Amino acid sequence: MSSLLIFINYSLIYLFSIAISIFLFIVARRFILQYHKKRTHLISKKIENDILKVYSRQNKIFSLKIAKKYPRYSNILIKILVKHMETIKGPGIDQLRLIYDAALKKNLLKNTHSRLTYKRLRATRPFVLFSSLEDTSQIMKLLNDKPVVRLAAINALSRRPNLLVINQIFETFERDPDPDMRSYMNVLFAMGDEIEDLVRSYLKKPLSSNKIMFFIELVGAIPLPHLYIDIIAFARSTDKEIRVKVAKALGTINRPLPKVNAVLMELSSDDAWEVSAQALKSLGKLKIVSAIDTLAQAVYSPHWYCRLNAGTALANLGNKGKQRLKQLAGQKRDRYAAEMAQMILENSIYHETG
Amino acid sequence: MGEIINTVFQIITSVILVYFFALNSIYIILILLSIIGINHYRNKTAFVSFKELFHLPLIKPISIIAPVYNEENSVIESTLSLLSLEYPQYEIIVVNDGSKDDTLKKLISTFDLKITNRIYRKVIDTKTIKNIYTSPTISKLVVIDKKNGGKADAMNAGLNISRYPLFCTLDGDSILEKEALLKMVRPFLEDPEKTVAAGGVIRLSNGCEVKSGQVVNVQLPRNIPALFQIIEYYRAFLGGRLGLSMIKSVLIISGAFGLFRKDITLQCGGYNTNTVGEDVDLIIRIRKYLHEKKIPFSIQFIPDPICWTEAPESMKDLSRQRNRWQRGLIEAIIHNSRVFLNPRYGITGLFAVPGYVVFEMLGPIVEMLGYIIFISFFAVGKLNYAFCWMFFIFAVILGVILSLLSLLLGEYSIRRYPRLRDVAILFLFSILENFFYRQYLSLVRFKAFFDYLLGKQSWEEMTKKGFTKAK
Numbered sequence: 001m002s003s004l005l006i007f008i009n010y011s012l013i014y015l016f017s018i019a020i021s022i023f024l025f026i027v028a029r030r031f032i033l034q035y036h037k038k039r040t041h042l043i044s045k046k047i048e049n050d051i052l053k054v055y056s057r058q059n060k061i062f063s064l065k066i067a068k069k070y071p072r073y074s075n076i077l078i079k080i081l082v083k084h085m086e087t088i089k090g091p092g093i094d095q096l097r098l099i100y101d102a103a104l105k106k107n108l109l110k111n112t113h114s115r116l117t118y119k120r121l122r123a124t125r126p127f128v129l130f131s132s133l134e135d136t137s138q139i140m141k142l143l144n145d146k147p148v149v150r151l152a153a154i155n156a157l158s159r160r161p162n163l164l165v166i167n168q169i170f171e172t173f174e175r176d177p178d179p180d181m182r183s184y185m186n187v188l189f190a191m192g193d194e195i196e197d198l199v200r201s202y203l204k205k206p207l208s209s210n211k212i213m214f215f216i217e218l219v220g221a222i223p224l225p226h227l228y229i230d231i232i233a234f235a236r237s238t239d240k241e242i243r244v245k246v247a248k249a250l251g252t253i254n255r256p257l258p259k260v261n262a263v264l265m266e267l268s269s270d271d272a273w274e275v276s277a278q279a280l281k282s283l284g285k286l287k288i289v290s291a292i293d294t295l296a297q298a299v300y301s302p303h304w305y306c307r308l309n310a311g312t313a314l315a316n317l318g319n320k321g322k323q324r325l326k327q328l329a330g331q332k333r334d335r336y337a338a339e340m341a342q343m344i345l346e347n348s349i350y351h352e353t354g
Numbered sequence: 355m356g357e358i359i360n361t362v363f364q365i366i367t368s369v370i371l372v373y374f375f376a377l378n379s380i381y382i383i384l385i386l387l388s389i390i391g392i393n394h395y396r397n398k399t400a401f402v403s404f405k406e407l408f409h410l411p412l413i414k415p416i417s418i419i420a421p422v423y424n425e426e427n428s429v430i431e432s433t434l435s436l437l438s439l440e441y442p443q444y445e446i447i448v449v450n451d452g453s454k455d456d457t458l459k460k461l462i463s464t465f466d467l468k469i470t471n472r473i474y475r476k477v478i479d480t481k482t483i484k485n486i487y488t489s490p491t492i493s494k495l496v497v498i499d500k501k502n503g504g505k506a507d508a509m510n511a512g513l514n515i516s517r518y519p520l521f522c523t524l525d526g527d528s529i530l531e532k533e534a535l536l537k538m539v540r541p542f543l544e545d546p547e548k549t550v551a552a553g554g555v556i557r558l559s560n561g562c563e564v565k566s567g568q569v570v571n572v573q574l575p576r577n578i579p580a581l582f583q584i585i586e587y588y589r590a591f592l593g594g595r596l597g598l599s600m601i602k603s604v605l606i607i608s609g610a611f612g613l614f615r616k617d618i619t620l621q622c623g624g625y626n627t628n629t630v631g632e633d634v635d636l637i638i639r640i641r642k643y644l645h646e647k648k649i650p651f652s653i654q655f656i657p658d659p660i661c662w663t664e665a666p667e668s669m670k671d672l673s674r675q676r677n678r679w680q681r682g683l684i685e686a687i688i689h690n691s692r693v694f695l696n697p698r699y700g701i702t703g704l705f706a707v708p709g710y711v712v713f714e715m716l717g718p719i720v721e722m723l724g725y726i727i728f729i730s731f732f733a734v735g736k737l738n739y740a741f742c743w744m745f746f747i748f749a750v751i752l753g754v755i756l757s758l759l760s761l762l763l764g765e766y767s768i769r770r771y772p773r774l775r776d777v778a779i780l781f782l783f784s785i786l787e788n789f790f791y792r793q794y795l796s797l798v799r800f801k802a803f804f805d806y807l808l809g810k811q812s813w814e815e816m817t818k819k820g821f822t823k824a825k
Contacts, residue, residue, distance in 0.1 A: 003740075007743075007744055007747070008743065008747055011747045011748070011751055012747075015750075015754055015755075018751075018754075018755060018758065019754065019758060019781065019785065022758045022759075022761070022762055023777070023781055025762070026761070026762065026765050026777055027774060029765065030774070048574070106723070112618075117398075117400055118397035120393065121398055139772050147544035147545040148398060148544050151540075151543060182546055265484055268544045304475075308473075322667055339471070339473065340473065343470075343472060343473050346471050347470065347472070347488070
């Protein structure tokens with residue numbers, strides 16, 4: 001029994017010491033974190049001040065001196081450089097690059113090659129933001145890396161488009177036998193109208209249907225108003241999906257263009273209901289009043305989506321469209337058309353009163 | 355005869371001992387995996403600003419479906435919390451599942467709701483929808499008033515009405531952190547083809563102060579059962595589910611907070627209305643379906659997005675809740691028994707489901723068996739006191755270590771309890787929970803087996819106080 005008592009005593013001591021150790025660990029961790037936070041704040045302030053001096057002096061020697069000043073605080077320096085790179089414009093960027101090249105680039109480049117995902121991930125953002133032409137191949141590797149790294153690279157690219165890299169991405173997309181459209185869309189969308197000329201040239205190339213659809217979608221998504229004329233050419237494509245993309249992209253135009261109206265009217269009576277539904281939606285988005293009869297007729301369509309889109313488009317036209325919806329809601333010829341018109345009228349009234 | 359009984363008892367005792375060590379080893383491994391997982395996640399998100407996701411063109415819109423039943427005390431605060439979320443495009447569908455109190459009236463008067471003639475596709479069959487309400491001022495809010503059919507039926511009704519490709523399940527009495535959806539949607543953006551569902555951390559709002567639908571002050575509750583549950587939630591979410599997610603074996607994404615792909619859910623037939631464990635059942639069916647179709651998939655648990663929910667504060671309510679959870683698990687596993695140890699279903703069939711069967715479903719039975727054997731040995735005077743004491747102390751030590759490690763995990767999470775006094779109180783409760791609380795819950799879960807066999811299907815009401823407002 002005495003050995004049992006010894007066992008119990010030792011167990012309780014063991015338990016007590018484990019509990020105390022974990023508790024002390026938590027307390028110590030909190031103090032360390034607090035201290036670390038304070039210190040980081042202090043160093044950040046110092047670095048921020050130095051960066052402001054760098055901007056005002058515009059002196060290469062001074063910038064290099066700052067680059068060498070914080071070798072122990074590279075993580076804080078990265079965060080601040082990234083923040084500045086994303087927000088400023090003008091000659092200050094060259095000074096930031098000088099600091100980056102002298103203090104961080106070597107390590108970050110090494111980290112982008114690391115086998116550890118988190119190292120690659122953490123290096124991706126600053127590496128892409130400060131990238132130059134020689135880094136293109138490495139950026140492409142990051143864009144083909146694990147999803148999490150890829151998303152970080154896309155985010156970084158979208159913050160500061162690098163046209164040399166973008167050109168490379170277009171070429172890779174052209175060569176890619178099975179491209180991940182979503183990734184490419186996320187990258188290229190973020191570049192805005194800076195890629196207009198590139199998209200125009202690629203729309204003229206003999207690409208596969210998927211890739212053509214991608215560029216048509218891109219025109220509508222950004223949007224690239226000077227390229228609407230270029231995509232109208234695809235409205236007669238034999239591929240239904242391409243016609244759907246054209247109808248959708250044309251709906252994003254934000255200035256009057258008679259050719260677009262005519263093409264949309266034509267597509268609204270397309271044999272494929274998917275094309276028709278999309279064209280009706282676009283007519284409503286563009287508020288083309290001359291399409292009122294076409295839209296009213298489409299509320300009788302046997303396809304639910306066509307009825308919905310036509311009705312919504314009529315509501316978008318304003319009073320004239322709503323008057324027509326009232327007539328449609330009151331008619332007894334087609335119950336489905338009447339119900340759809342009534343639902344859309346109610347919804348639009350609620351949202352207007354709001 | 356006596357010898358035979360003795361041998362049988364010896365064998366059962368050995369099985370229980372092996373079970374005990376296996377169970378605790380697995381828990382410790384899961385907690386260690388979780389610590390790795392949390393560090394991994396923190397490293398991954400160190401240079402990530404979630405608000406940047408706003409800029410991405412293909413970010414998917416989300417339908418938030420929140421079924422409510424007699425939630426008049428908390429429904430307004432939780433709906434306000436949903437309206438204040440930071441996400442580019444989402445709709446909120448509150449499904450009033452035939453509440454008997456003033457839940458619907460409160461919603462109508464607060465948000466100035468009007469009946470609408472919304473047309474929708476009834477993809478899944480549900481109980482009759484009486485009315486659909488929308489708000490003239492808040493276009494993203496839709497309230498469905500339907501006949502009572504249970505949580506699964508309410509979710510299905512919400513799925514029918516929803517318009518977006520992803521849907522988020524949420525309890526009507528829950529509060530989401532502002533960035534929760536942005537954080538949850540991340541795996542769907544990183545790997546849109548493979549990610550089918552994601553779960554987030556649920557924390558208890560008891561004791562916390564809530565203002566304009568957001569938790570503004572994290573505090574400990576004064577209620578004892580709620581304090582025990584805080585440690586349990588740390589263990590379950592940060593320990594268990596995150597650890598299981600690391601080995602691709604998550605079977606539970608809580609109905610209180612989860613994000614799913616709508617197309618896959620509909621292909622699996624939506625929520626099963628014949629079980630009270632519709633959340634477990636759905637995940638098992640999704641896994642089963644995707645294994646059968648040989649579609650690679652990923653179900654992730656993210657340690658960061660936080661959903662606050664109110665825990666039961668009386669032992670009676672707590673027993674009902676745990677009884678229901680246990681019945682739900684049993685039902686879901688029995689409904690999908692084909693998956694059990696079936697190599698066709700990969701890791702789901704060979705590890706995840708058997709793991710849940712052995713350690714979660716059968717756990718209370720084995721524990722009760724242990725107590726029965728203890729009493730039997732005691733009754734016949736064959737109890738080895740020294741061994742019993744040693745085993746008891748060992749069990750308590752392991753239990754306490756597990757609880758303390760869970761607290762450590764909580765310390766690594768965001769929105770931890772800020773005061774050291776709170777940490778000390780949680781320490782005390784993490785030791786105390788091993789002496790009465792755990793055994794009591796095992797008994798409750800054991801009883802759930804009999805309730806299941808008797809065909810109990812009810813979803814008893816729970817008394818809720820509602821959120822504490824900030825002064």
